[in-house]
Amino acid sequence: MIATPGRTGTPAERPRLAISSCLLGRPVRHDGRHNLDRFLTETLAPYVDWLPVCPEVEAGLGTPREALRQVSTAQGPRLVTRMSRVDLTGRMTAVADRRATQLDIDGYVFKAKTPTCGIHGVPRHGNDGVDQRNRGLFAGIVMERHPLLPVEDEGRLRDPRLRADFVERVFAHARLRTFLDGDWRPRDLVAFHARHKMQLLAHDPLLYREAGRVVAGAGARPHGEVAADYAEVFRRTMAARTTTGRNVNVLQHCLGMLALDPARRSDLVEVIDSYRAGLVPLDVPVRLLRHHARGESATYVRDQTYLTPYPDALRE
Known part of the structure; x- marks a missing residue:
């Protein structure tokens, strides 16, 4: 895990984010270059801990190296080197399986549109032309194994709405992970849920009520079952x-x-x-509510994560 100098935020609740190494400026691209992204390395970095991953390097490919592409075959989609047509599907699948099993993170930022790490728009070449509706092989396996994990690519994070949604989710996941990793009791779950009520309600009212039922019955069920059920419904709600x-x-x-x-x-x-x-944008009434909730009589509203879902410095 990369620790960022001068990092900011409560250490226990800092999101852990996996990221394509090239986006942090590491020269691991096939051509020996990188894809440094300023938002990730300058704006977001002080508030998160990065876990850099380059599946192509982990698969034993050197830098620089021959570029890869996805192709359609009679045996299904394959990952091959662009010119020599060496099939690396099995090797990359093994890397993805290992990483997907080991990951304990709150989100993942992938490199856009690459044959290994793209989350959408990856071209697959076949006899009938090019199909551009695919995921990278590595990213697809990680996303399949972790369907509720917040994931984005650096291209989509340039969209203010998508960026805000992603940042909100990873900070919520980090708070949940920190809480469930601690020594908690049913009353602590009640307090955690109370802080998140308005945030969950904004995402999905039906799932919000489902989460409430899990909390209400926490005292009568095994600890592990409650944790698993609450985590699942919390993450499903935040995904809406x-x-x-x-x-x-x-x-x-x-x-x-x-x-x-x-x-x-x-x-x-x-x-x-x-x-x-x-x-006006949502931030205007939210900031006004925060201002009026500063008094002692408004503690419940003031403590709602809905009003401060992530550090103010990450707001547009």
Whole structure:
């Protein structure tokens, strides 16, 4: 695991993220170069711990090396060297299986569109042309084995919405991992769930209620079963996309729990309505709610992870 100098954040809850090594500036590409990404190495790095992975190097391929490609064959898709057509499918599958078994992470950032690490848009060459709807061999196995793991590539992380979704999920996964790795009791699970209620509600109201049922019955079930069931439903909930309507519902819930004078309440209602109409981003009513939740009487709202899902420095 790479520790970042001057890193920031609560060490126990810092996300552990696997990443394609080339994105950190390591010269492991087939041509001996790298794909350093500034957002990952400068903006995100102070808040996470990186686990660099280059499956092609781990498969024993040198640097520089012959480029790879996916091809369609009668035996199914194969990973081969571009010119000499050496089949590396078995070797890469073994690397992926080993890594997928060992991973204890909160998310993964893959190199976009490569035949090993791409998560979408990877070309596969065949007699009928090129099919570009595929995943890289290594990335596909990792994602299949860890279907609820937050994954993105550096290209998609340039989209502000996709970036915010990914960052929110990896920080939520890190808090969950830290909590479940500790010495917790059912009452501690109640407190953890209480902090995340509004965040879970914004993602999926039905799964939010399912998580609540797991928490409610925690005292009567084996510890390990409760941990497994809560982790699964928590991660499924966080994998669901938020919507404007769900966010408005949560904002109104939080507003209802604040003791505000009529003028301040009216201001918040107006800002929430502006968000609903698409006139302001979600961050505007969220920051206003955080401001009004600073008082001692608003502890429940103030402590909601929905209002601070990740460090403010990572907001657009």
